[in-house]
Amino acid sequence: MTKEQNRIMAKPKVATTSLAGCFGCHMSILDIDERILQLIELIEFDKSPINDIKEFTGECLVGIVEGGCANEENVRVLQDFRKHCKILISLGDCAINGGLPAMRNTIPLKECLDEAYLNGPSVYNPSGQIPNDPEIPLLLDKVYPCHEVVKMDYHLPGCPPSADTIWQTLVALLTDAPLELPYELIKYD
Amino acid sequence: MSENTITFEIDGVEVQGIAGQTIMAAADAVGIYIPRLCAFEGLPPFGSCRICTVKVNGRFQSACTQPIAEGIMVENDTEELLELRRNLVDMLFVEGNHFCMFCEKSGNCELQALAYRFGIAAPKYPYMFPADRNVDATHKDIFIDHNRCVLCARCIRASHDLDGKNVFQFVGRGPQKRIAVNSTAKLVGTDIDVTDQAVAVCPVGAILKKRVGYTIPVGQRKYDHEPIGSDIEANKQ
Structure with a gap:
């Protein structure tokens, strides 16, 4: 076992990201309140908006993904997570079924862009340009749930999943204990 | 014990019912819950959703339509049937546009409650996101959102049998099947009333119903704390 692997075994790393989400699920992670101190005993955060680490520093045990894939950057980040994380968790309804962003899935993409940038009642856009800078990730034809892009290992539904749901799941995963979520902790809203 | 009494088994437990009862009604009476979606007490059985599928002497039957008979062996709470019912609920979720996170019915929805009871974290099938479902909000007190319709026909049956009207009907076949109203002017042109059973x-x-959405706070809704069917199971003898 290399030194690097040894270090991972010693304290597993957890990475998190928000794709096409609203950061509500991340707020719910923070809602574990003072238990975050216990969590820090168990794990170390890798790439995550919580610590603002932008790139993976190595292999992670758990990757927590909020939000579905609405654009090409979401897909790239998700694939990067799959590559670096042993276990991937879809956190929240957007990761699981696209959520609110997926409301556009029943409307052709061009119609969505036209409404947002040309025809909307409050739009002021004299040049008539739809944003097209190479810096802006291209939108996908529709919003995809994470498990339709890469293999996801677990799904935690909720909008957002409650802090207790997240806490119990993480503790079970990290301590190798079986997970029996009580009825009240699996909710779709 | 009257001569109308019929003795049979559900999951190996001997139960008794009255001749003419369906398996579902007999099970309800002794506190055994058979999951269901299109069945509704007070409406004639319809047998379309197949959630209540049980095995009778080894053959699949819908519990809401199949009458009890002396000595039949009914399987209900088995891994095989749970898997089948879970798949049906999964299919209903991916076939429509079910956005629980903002739906007014969330917490009181029977489809959602079945998914909770079955422990579904995510459907196993790919989402279809159908684009052909519209919303009819023409009526002043009621609206229909076809995105969420599961074609259970409860509204059709209730309007006809309980309200004495004929507001709803199925049109189309197969994937095009949908609920339509008995008016060219949409819902506002029908004689439906907000107090109708069909609603x-x-x-x-x-x-x-309009203007009553989200009135019950989260935590006090029907399925927030107890799984669907708990009321029936409370009568267990």
């Missing part, structure tokens, strides 16, 4: 019986958020 109250919708198991999902497809037919809703």
Whole structure:
């Protein structure tokens, strides 16, 4: 076992990201309140908006993904997570079924862009340009749930999943204990 | 014991029912819950959703339509049937546009409650996101959101059998099948009233009353704490 692997075994790393989400699920992670101190005993955060680490520093045990894939950057980040994380968790309804962003899935993409940038009642856009800078990730034809892009290992539904749901799941995963979520902790809203 | 009494087995437990009862009604009476979606007490059985599928002497039957008979062996709470019912609920979720996170019916929805009871974290099938479902909000007190309709026909049956009207009907076949109203002018042109049973019986958020959404706070809704079927199971003998 290399030194690097040894270090991972010693304290597993957890990475998190928000794709096409609203950061509500991340707020719910923070809602574990003072238990975050216990969590820090168990794990170390890798790439995550919580610590603002932008790139993976190595292999992670758990990757927590909020939000579905609405654009090409979401897909790239998700694939990067799959590559670096042993276990991937879809956190929240957007990761699981696209959520609110997926409301556009029943409307052709061009119609969505036209409404947002040309025809909307409050739009002021004299040049008539739809944003097209190479810096802006291209939108996908529709919003995809994470498990339709890469293999996801677990799904935690909720909008957002409650802090207790997240806490119990993480503790079970990290301590190798079986997970029996009580009825009240699996909710779709 | 009257001569009308019929003795049979559900999951190896001997139970008794009255001749003419369906398996579902007999099971309800002794506190055994058979999951269901299109069945509704007070409406004639319809047998379309197949959630209540049980095995009778080894053959699949819908519990809401199959009458009890002396000595039959009914399987209900088995891994095989749970898997089948879970798949049906999964299919209903991916076939429509079910956005629980903002649906007014969330917490009181029977489709959602079945998914909770079955422990479904995510459907196993790919989402279809159908684009052909519209919303009819023409009526002043009621609206229909076809995105959430599961074609259980409760509204059709309730309007006809309980309200004495004929507001709803199926049109189309196969994937095109949908609920239509008996008027060219949409819902506003029908004689439906907000107090009609047809409005109250919708198991999902497809037919809703206006201006009463989200009035029950989270935590006090029907399925927030107890799984669907708990009321029936409370009568267990």
